[in-house]
Amino acid sequence: MSAKSANPRMQSAEADLAFMRSIVEGGGRPHLTLGVAYLAGGLLYGLQCLFHIGQATGLIRWPGPANLGFLVLITVSFCAVLAWAVRRDRKDGVGTLHGPMATRILNAAFSASGMANLAVILVFGFGAVRDQDFAIWLYYPAVIFALQAAAWYVAWSLKRKGWMLACSIGGWLTAVALGLLVREPMWFLGVCTVALFALFALPGWIMVREARAARKTG
Secondary structure (H helix, E strand, O other): OOOOHHHHHHHHHHHHHHHHHHHOOOOOOOOOOOHHHHHHHHHHHHHHHHHHHHHHHOOOOOOOHHHHHHHHHHHHHHHHHHHHHHHHHHHOOOOEEEEEHHHHHHHHHHHHHHHHHHHHHHHHHHHHHHOOHHHHOHHHHHHHHHHHHHHHHHHHHHHHHHHHHHHHHHHHHHHHHHHHHHOHHHHHHHHHHHHHHHHHHHHHHHHHHHHHHHHHOO
């Protein structure tokens, strides 16, 4: 085979590889919503866990309505921040069906995890009420962290970023720890608090920072 005929084939192969790489790594602007959801969720619900620790240790002694108001405020704040992020993405022209293939796969993985979360809430919530055993409900966070570990493993498989693998391993370890500590409330709350800040808020901050940096340079 002559060098002249081999050359076009080599160039074609290189072009195909470059095209495949562009599909995975792609351009486009990263989504802000996912990062904001993780950052806000980790901070707000981590704060809620600290609040419960304060109640358990006697440092916080609020009346019932005040306790309920605080919990409602946490959820309302999270929903408000999430709504802002969604509107910001739409304003910037970043939709869930657009952008690099890897980003779309990641969105699908985390969305599927969210759908599974709803089923888990119904199953463990019903079981706890039926058996009148609050410890059954405490298995719910353990399963959530296990699902997140799986989603982060998908993310690491696509992006090969070390912090994503760390999130996957950390989520798996947290799930096992929580499953073993459902009858130890203080330890359970302690692990939950650390995990929310380390495995939700911190990755969320990283994703928000990367999204904002990409949009400034994009």
